[in-house]
Amino acid sequence: MTNAFSLYSTLKERIVRRDAHVATIGLGYVGLPLALTISEAGFRTTGLDLNKPRVDAINAGERVISYFPEDRIRNAVADGKFAASADPSDIGTADIVLICVPTPLSSAREPDLSYVIRAAEGAAAWLRPGQLIVLESTVWPGATATVIKPILERGGLRAGEDFFLAFSPEREDPGNAHFSTQSIPKIVGADDQKSRELVEQFYSQIVEKAVPVSSLATAEAVKLAENSFRTVNIALVNEMKVAFEAMGVDIWEVVSAAATKPFGYMPFYPGPGIGGDCIPVSPVYLSWRARDVGSSLPIVDLARANNDGAPELIAGRVNAELTADRRDGAKGARVLILGISYKKNIEDTRESPALAILNCLEKMGARCDYYDPYFPVMPVTRDHPDLAERRSVALTAETVASYDAVLVTTDHSDVDYALVAQSARLVLDTRNVFAALGLRPSAGRIVKT
Ligand SMILES: NC(=O)c1ccc[n+]([C@@H]2O[C@H](COP(=O)([O-])OP(=O)(O)OC[C@H]3O[C@@H](n4cnc5c(N)ncnc54)[C@H](O)[C@@H]3O)[C@@H](O)[C@H]2O)c1
Missing domain, CATH: 3.40.50.720 (NAD(P)-binding Rossmann-like Domain)
Structure with a gap:
């Protein structure tokens, strides 16, 4: 032996x-x-x-x-x-x-x-x-x-x-x-x-x-293939969201109806951009390695660029909607960001699009606060260390009513959305949470974005 x-x-x-x-x-x-x-x-x-x-x-x-x-x-x-x-x-x-x-x-x-x-x-x-x-x-x-x-x-x-x-x-x-x-x-x-x-x-x-x-390389490639598939499809659905909106069509309704097809379609949902340690990262690893071996992945690269640009698009939309209510748009406006985790019901802000949007809005002159039940205090993050130590506001009717806009970036379950719908002047909902819960605004407006 x-x-x-x-x-x-x-x-x-x-x-x-x-x-x-x-x-x-x-x-x-x-x-x-x-x-x-x-x-x-x-x-x-x-x-x-x-x-x-x-x-x-x-x-x-x-x-x-x-x-x-x-x-x-x-x-x-x-x-x-x-x-x-x-x-x-x-x-x-x-x-x-x-x-x-x-x-x-x-x-x-x-x-x-x-x-x-x-x-x-x-x-x-x-x-x-x-x-x-x-x-x-x-x-x-x-x-x-x-x-x-x-x-x-x-x-x-x-x-x-x-x-x-x-x-x-x-x-x-x-x-x-x-x-x-x-x-x-x-x-x-x-x-x-x-x-x-x-x-x-x-x-x-x-x-x-x-x-x-x-082989080792095949197992490594499986993971990158799975995540790059998600990256491309998320970019696609966010791109379709904008085009369908221009056509007067609601992407959320399209996706949920398309998902009834029992084969050949898998639903991906629009959102404020991608986050976490996987979906934004794996395609970079794959693309980098492809270049290293003299190949390329232009579709993956385009999807990455699209996803990277999503927070800026959302911030632009907030500015546009605010402009309908106030002459200066986002400049000088008070905006409440609802949810800083990159996805619902977890305490993880790695690569979170919410923080990128917050940053964009502040560059436009907005004054932003956030509410997140998972983060009473903003953690130190690699991309936005300057935001660390900010504190989550309390979610009360008075607080919500004091903002020019509330932007829903993460659809945590443990949030009183009814209170937001009743008190907010303007809600921008990147997660379709209000429609899903059947909530209508009391006095303000709710815009899907
Ligand atoms: N988080 C996810 O959803 C997810 C999903 C699938 C795959 N992954 C992959 O799994 C890997 C780990 O991700 P994670 O989310 O668990 O990371 P994480 O940051 O949550 O945890 C990593 C832990 O490793 C510890 N650590 C770092 N270097 C160490 C060392 N030399 N010795 C001992 N401990 C050390 C850190 O202190 C930390 O607690 C990454 O490659 C990630 O891409 C993550």
């Missing part, structure tokens, strides 16, 4: 018996749900994070992600199967190491693999024969093989022989009540058969379905 085969067989048996020790590097929106799901499947799991206060909060059973069931973290910790840690030496005792750290854009809006590289260096420092390392962060096709593998191999161990290397993209949809980490099929890819079999075996015991693909 070769050494590689013996290492493979030993790990496989431990996976089947569920006594392999798993470490996740990164306990964010992706790493924490994944670590909990793995521990709930019976594997002893250590969640590592550099952020010590977050580690302490998790170990204290605090609900650090708002949409989690109240005692999910507390139960996992109390069960003894899960613990958070800031001690990198825990990587050394793990049999399986999952890397779930951010992959944002650099200030030049290019792929920033610095977190992944740092995490891989951390894993390399503790790498031992027989471990399975799985990168989960979104990267460009080829990154695991050409960037991560050489880092892991620096100490002399070889992927596919001494340790095993796979890529399995995260498809987590934070706040989605219909799909969980466990029910979303998991793509698993590797460049050698042993790594592929091990990662497939592992995830088959965690999620309802593991979907093996033939």
